[in-house]
Amino acid sequence: MKFDTSSRVQLGAAAFALALAAGGFGYGLANWRYEDAATAPAQNGRKILYWYDPMVPSQHFDKPGKSPFMDMELVPKYADEATGGDPGVTIDPARTQSLGLRVMEARTGTLGSNLTATGTIDFNERDVAIVQARSGGFVSRVYARAPGDVIGAGAPLADILVPDWAGAQAEYLAVRRTGDAGLSRAARQRLLLLGMPEGIVAAVERSGRPHNVVTISTPTGGTIKTLGVRAGMTVASGQTLAEVNGLGTVWLNAAVPEAMAGKLRPGQSATATLAAYPGEHFAGRIAAILPSIAAESRTLSVRIELPNGGGRLRPGMFASVDLGGTARPALLVPSEAVIQTGKRALVMLALPQGRYRPAEVRTGAEAGGQTEILAGLAEGEKIVASSQFLIDSEASLSGIEARPIADATGATRAEAASIGAYRTTGEITGIAGDRITFNHEAVPALKWPAMTMTFRLGAPALARGFKKGDRVAFSFDQTANGPVIRTLRREVGQ
Template sequence: MTDATTAVRWRAGILAAVLIAGGGGYWLGQRGQSDAPSGATSDGRKILYYYDPMFPNQKFDKPGKSPFMDMQLEPKYADEGGANGAPGISVDPAARQSLGMRVVAAELGSLAATFDVNGTVDFNQRDVAIVQARSGGFLERVYRLAPGDVIGAGTPIADLQLPEWGSAQAEYLSVKKLGRPELTAAAKQRLRLIGMPEGVIAEVDRSGRTGGRMTVRAPIGGVIQALNARAGVTLAAGQTLAEISGLGTVWLNAALPEAQAGSVQVGQRASAKLTAFPGEAFAGRVVAILPTAAADSRTLTVRIELANRGGRLRPGMFAVVALGGDAKPALLVPSEAVIRTGTRSIVMLDRGDGRYHPAEVVAGREGGGKTEILRGLAPGEKVVASGQFLLDSEASLTGLAVRPLDPAQ
């Protein structure tokens, strides 16, 4: 065998060995891939399912295109958290800093139950005077008054001629001349029974003359709401001549949301501010909480009585009323930490394990940027006060379970 032939055979053997080694490696690699666990990536991360970010609630077993949008399905890994993986939501430290996430602890404190509601000034319906004719007769004169006029107590309204009074006075003077005290007392009592004022009776006693003419005067000061007196008309006993509403005190009817109905009680102090008098507060107290609620606004009417010195408070004026009581102890968190979904309230907890966990709470009163937590939190637990809405959105996408309320809390 020549040296050339030996060299050719040597080269062919080396080439065959290389091909066999390459084919074996390829076969082993293919076998290794086929033996790899289903739902795992080359770096060992376990895939739970695939999903469309636009429709995160729909899960798919295999990768591919979304049937909803023209986009590839995204894998959901077990180490990203969620119901089937490690609980909680993990946020990169750099992302936390860029989001400005702030964590505060729930702490015991005092929260004043003071809140503002709107109201309007109205007449005090307990301070109303009705002026009537005590006996039948005639209306001789009406003084120059009209509805809406503000008058003082004792202002003359009308002059009446009452024939029944004249005859009763004449009878009284006749009995008085008899000198019999018991008959005189009975005749005087009859004058009182027909509605004659003590001043008129005293004038008859002093002068000894009868007079069926009487001037009707306003018993209180205030606003004339109605004036039915017209000169020359015939009057019946008990006929209304005028209606007067006093202005010494006024009512402030405030619209109280029914959710805060338990925070207000009769006798409670209140403070009102009116745009007509900037920088001035009017003190009053709650005199009534009306028993019915407005169906359209779901509010209760709180009636507050205010002193009206100088008659400055006029019915129809708008006011802002501060209602509430003394401060009460409560478990408090910043109001921005509470996520209200409409059906429940949620906070994002920071347990110190590098993850954030949603928890359901029952929120109570609010004031001064703080919210009272009635159930769902314990003192010292830390909640996210800023950036929590992004965490809540991520928790909804991943289907992360929310910590339920503890009946013992």
């Protein structure tokens, strides 16, 4: 079938008209949808503050449409979902019971010590006696001793025959018979210098005949750690024959985590418990904190000295130890109420009218299920002690910023609420009523570039004394009604 040129032109014109009509209809349909979304709040009586992408809740839009970040529609934020400058997640009170929410107050209480560690019982290395031969000789007799035996003080170990003593003792006896007191004292002193015990010399004086066999005994009681004497062997002067470790006290060498190092001091009390004696507690004290830390376990060794009445504590026993410490007053919250994110710690505030908001806190020590709050909370503030992770997730999706704690300038908890969460600098370009406009620097935390922007003053008095052209540093919060100035000060040099 053939078409002439005029027919082709007419057909093209009709197609163009049809496309134009379809495009107009599509535009009208899309426009109707946007207008319907914009007018819907007026129909149901709820006022829309702005639209936002739930995945990027900090970015606000004044119109509905597609998110520039995700392939999804923007979501409206209604005025009745937030309250002025104090945003929060609103939960129907009827649902709090089904969620298992428990609300508690931050209270000042006594923080007990909870420094516990484990370790093993060891010998007290300060209570060691070394038994040596004072003169060279021959072992003529040994007593039934072996390493590991527990002996008392003065227990005999071996008899040693010392040939050199016989001649010296005979000379001493001969001098004594002359009656010369001076020569007798000199001869007696010579016997002591040869290594003879005072008891041997006294025995020679009583009996009137030489004693060249000496019994080697232990100066202290304890356990024989080493024994190096055997019958018939030759010993030299100064040779070590035995090593005896006392058992009156023992050491408990505890492995303490590195993080606890600053909480320990020598002389601090400690209480040990052992599986061998259930229900019993053994009190001692920290004798020393060793200077090195085990690289593998990141622990330091703490030496605790324990009395060992009856020798019940035996080296090698395993023990748990409470390192004590002084109880002190502190602001406390249940440990389960603290959310650790890795970079910061949060608690969930329970606000009036069923609202909840995260608050950043700085935590201290933990003991007995209670955590110390160093900053970020005031006594009496209510927090959520259970199911707070669900509320925190909802707050994150809704773009609700956590209430910040004081910065490093030393502000108190009461002052922390008046410091804005975000800070930057800029030049004032206009002041009108409760509004102030800045040409400000970038705000990396919000991914804002440098730009000119109008902020609402948290209090009109903040702008008193300032004028257009002033360079200032300011802090602000992101609220449901837009950014609000919290602090305002001139830059140094202005």
